[in-house]
Structure formats: structure tokens, C-alpha cells
Amino acid sequence: MSTFSISRSAHTSAAPEQVVPLLHDFHEWERWSPWEGLDENMRRTYEGPARGMGAKYTWEGDKKAGAGTMRMIRADERGAGIALSFTKPFKATNQVTIDVAPAAGGGSDLTWTMTGEQGLFGRLFYKVFPMEKMLAKDFDKGLAQLAVEAEKDAAKG
Template sequence: MSTITVERRVHVEAPPAAVLPHLADLTRWRSWSPWEGADPDLHREYTGDPGSVGATYAWSGNRKAGAGTMRVTEVDPSGVGIALDFTKPFRSSNVIRFDLTPSGTGTGPGTDVVWRMESPRTFMTRIFPLEKLVGPDFEKGLRQLKATVERG
């Protein structure tokens, strides 16, 4: 089965070590995730050691928020890997990767952050193109991540 890749990037004026915890610790996503606020009554459950491989986040909410789980599969200085499984509004298993590349393009040490999702090409992705569905969300999330990290 072929896959669809959605990818967005941002430059953060902070070293990779300052960005990494905001991505690896799923409890910290509440400060920057583009989907925060989609359901004010969202049910969340976290398991495992935050920021470590195997840590999980499960959510269940309204139609807009849907339901699913994220599990950290990789954490190293170059980035974070996450297995993302949706159960609502439709089932889908995806691979998320955040790549962190040191970059000195600003006034100090910086990081180029790439947020990439690979998803199987299915009947549903033909009806609802992922690029249009999640691309703008990734852009919003990366802007919010940048602001959160740069605020310290």
C-alpha cells in the first residue's frame, strides 16, 4: 500500500535540547498543539514515563476531536518518533516524525524543526486529502511550538 506524506517546517530560536522536551513529553503538547481547544470536555489519559519511549497519550472527544492514541517510539537528540492511531472519526495508523537540525541562522543557536506524518493511502484519504486537512494544522502547531519554546 502506498503512503501519503504531509510535512511542514519552522525555525526556532533555541537549541534542539530546548525543543526536544516539548515534543517527546506528550503532556507538554497541551501548550502548543493545534488541536487544543477542539473539545473543552476532551478526556485525556497519559501512561508511561513522560518524554520516554513507550509513553502514551489517549484521547476521546467530540466529533471534531475524535479519538485515538499516540505512543512515543523514538527519542534522541535528532528528533522524536510517534505512532499515531486514530479510532474516530475513522481508523487510521500513521507515523509521525519530528526532525531537529541545529541551525545558527538567527541571533544564537537555533533549530530547524520538521514535522512529518506518513499515512496509508486509503479510500478516506482520497475523499479527504490529508494535505488540506492537516497541513494547516501542522503550520499552526509549529507556530505555537516556536512561540512556546522561544518564550522559555
């Protein structure tokens, strides 16, 4: 097994207190997650607390979205930590963090990181389809959408 880590960063003019609630509540992910629009018939299930530690989100799509579960394992003023398990199109277990730090000039600096183990199949698959290249654009899109939504919330007051 080999490990991988993919990390992308962005900046938003929204303060951390506008960003963090969008991370801690999986219902809010529909507003900014880069994968939410992949499958119009995606089925979503929410379990546990409405937000924060122990909240759980399960999805299953008919087409591109695949299937899996996210469970909130860290929810604090610095962001969120998530245990991510994919069941389709292939099985994988990863750790995700989305960190929010106050920026020196105002606003927030955002960093989305995913780490995990790659078995033989994963290493072969990602030689043909580079994981970092595939996920980097999704992480960038998600961070940009997260920034837009946090800035909208900040403008509302």
C-alpha cells in the same frame, strides 16, 4: 493501498535543547499542539513513562477532536517519532516524526512529517477534502506554537 506523506517545516530561535523536551513529554503537547483547543471536554489519558520511549497518550473528544492514541517510538536529541492511531472519526494508523536540527545561524529548524497508508475510502475522502491542504495549516500552526513555547522556555533560562 497508496501511501501519503505530508511534511511542513519552520524555524525557531530556541536551541534544540529547549524544543526537544516539549516533544518527548505528551503532557507538554497541551501547550502547543494545534488540536488541543478543539474540544473543551477532551479526555486525556497518559500511560507508561512520563516522557520518552514508551510514553503513551490517548485522547477522546466529544466534538471535533475525534479519538486516538500516540505512542512515543523514538525520543532522542534529534526529535521524536510517534506511532499514531486514530479510532474516530475514522480508523487510521500513521507514523509521525518531528525533527529538530540545529540551524546554521542559531536556533533550530523543525520538520513535522506524517506518513501512512490510504485505503479506498481515504483516497475518495481526500479527493473531496485534500489531506495535505487540511493538515498543512494544522502542522504550520503547531510548529509556530511549538516555537513560541520553546522560546518562552529559553527566555526563562
